[in-house]
Amino acid sequence: MLRRLFIGCAGVALAAGLAAAQPSVRVEPATLQGPRALAEQTANSVIQDYLQSWRSLSVALDQNNPELLDADFTGDAKSKLAETIREQAALGMSTHYQDLTHDVQIVFYSPEGLSLELTDMVQYEVQLFDHGKPEPKQQVRARYVVMLTPAQVRWRVRVFQALPGD
């Protein structure tokens, strides 16, 4: 009986762990304003690249390695995240971000096709480490506004900012 319960608990814990590694994602229908139509393929690749950017920032802030941002971030978003990593490294800190849920909606596609904006009600965990010593995890729920711009083979995050008050 105990053995069965042990196996059951381990299974649930594993499922919970996997669930933590793969956030649940909900995509709302786009509410676009503007003359440019958004192809389904474009929307899919934008969202895919955006979700990948969360994985990149999580590893970059965890390892204090700003080079890991290069593939998914550009412009001010990249500069700000890189600055955060430099500050962390100087203070002997690192941060572990784990996104849990996303509720994504594309809200703007600029007429010339050079930028696209989405909002994301995201739930994530933050855990600080000071010289390797973990601080308690904290769960955050915030609505982010994200602007992405097309690069050669993918979309890169150029603005990445939580909206106040949500």
Added chain:
Amino acid sequence: MRLLAFFASGLALGVAPLAFAQSGNLTLPKAVEAGAAFSIATAGSGKATLYIAGLGQVVKRQVDLGQTVNFPVGTLYSAGRYVVVLQGDQEPESGEFDVVPAKGVAELSFLARPSRLPVGLHDAITGAVYVFDAYKNLMVAPTPVSFELSGPSGAAQKRTVVTRFGAAWTEFDSTARQGADKFVANAGAASTRRVISQVPGDPCGLTMTAKRDGKQVELQTAPIRDCSGNPVPDGEVVTFTASFGDDQSTADVPIKGGIAKIDMPIQDGALISVASGVVMGNQIRWEK
């Protein structure tokens, strides 16, 4: 049974992370304007470490509990959500607050397209603007942006649009006159200007004349203009073709000084035609 309790508690930890008090010994501002001074009040006694961490900045301070910790102007300037952890001898305390963009638009990202287009096209010029504060934070609060497109003659098209999530866009017609138009976006004290070059359209009423010039025939177009009367710019290619039986002679001639001109050896009875791109001009049957 103890083992069961252990796994049950492990499961609970995995599903719902630890919940921490937001108040208690820590009093946080709800929101801080980017770049502004702010303070965090602590209660209790002894030493502790205060962490403020966001995706834009990280701050760490040693604090005396029971004191208010003051952060001077310019400490936090990157807008976003920040988590706060106070780690002392006792249970850690945590909370969160927002850094919001500073007041006043300082910078515009202005995407104006195209930089060059033919005259007389409807809604062909577009402009999209993102508004930023002095710290390059996107200003997400609705902000009016005025767009103005003015031609060399001074006539202007104007429109004001309120931003949504920091972005605004508009579109204008290209005018009937060629020239460099000024496309300006204004928001608050920030202003950005782009130049839109309006160029003539396809040639309209392309005609040529032919006259003997020694052993050759001089082919010359009339001054070439588009349908709005704008002179077609020098460099555009005009193709002259002379066909006689199965033989054909052609020349791609760039317009110079408003006309295209060339001397070609042309036989009597040849049919001469002129074209530019997909626009056909007149034809001449060359007779002595």
Added chain:
Amino acid sequence: MKNGILLAAALIIATVVLIVIGTVKPIPSAEHFAGEQNLLPSSSTPEAAVRNLGDEISLGHWARAYDSLANKTQFSEDEFIHDLTGYYANLRTDATLNSFEVRPLHATENDAEMRLTLHWATVLGPSESTRDLHVTRVGDHWAPEWPLDKRPAVPPQVIPVNYLRWDVIYPGPGDDWGVQGVEAPHVRIVDMRPVQRAEGVVILGELLNDDVVPAYVSVTATLQSKTGKALATEDSFDKISHVLLPKQVTPFLIDFPDATLSSVGSIRMSPFSTLVPASADPVIEIDNAHLNPAPDASLSGELMNESGQIVNVAHVLGTFYDKSGQVVWIGDEYIDRALLPQTPQAFLIHIPEDLARNVSSQRTVVSSFEYGGVL
């Protein structure tokens, strides 16, 4: 150990002996390649005489080639060399003679007519030139006469040019998003047609520069299966005029070797254009373009450089249409001689025999290249 030393000493001595023998009494072939003596067989027949001339040209032995000519008193050695390689820089200047063929046309006891076809390897691929040589008996051997191509000399003169040119200031390094750039030239495909050939699928078409600025252009095509899967991607490579002035049209041909049209569901065409500095000169006129029927179907004509500058390399592209105006083939030829001002230069573009009967009209364009200048 001792044996090894002995062997090494023996090898060194043998090598020295062989070097001395080779230097004092070389074998004839080594002498020839060292430029010492003529190894070529005697010119005992007209064919052997022309073959020897071809060998000397391919080895670059200009003096020997010139000396072997029966009519060398009519022109200088320099004129002979320039007749083969060109006086002004051109495709032939740095070409090498890959091979040649000699074909007798006519022969009597004392003279003969021989056709010499020279196959040159140029930087833009093979180039062929043909000369018909008169060969005469001189004592116990035969000597060819070189048919020197005397080009008309243009009288020295000054040609005024209103020099029209476009320059481009490119963006500097760094992140230029949101900063105004200069629009890429607007180009559009005005005609496109896939054709099944024995060697694969060929896409023929025409591209127009619809803008007021010059464009560097290319066209990429992707064959897609009936399920939408990409089968192959190719571009127009050199079967296109890459620099287009405003309102200029170029044909393009894209080859898909080994592809079959029946397995293609759709074709995605991607024209590419970018701003490029360019000059509106020189203007090259195409005179007397004429479609020659099969056999040996071709388009022949003359190029006339209307400007005062020398065109080092000209690329002639012919677009061939059927009666309904549809493109049926695109052919090209690189002219391996510099185009001198006001001097006609013949061109010939071959048309595949099986398509020739469908061709009822043509359109020819020329792109020019100047060494040291822009494309």
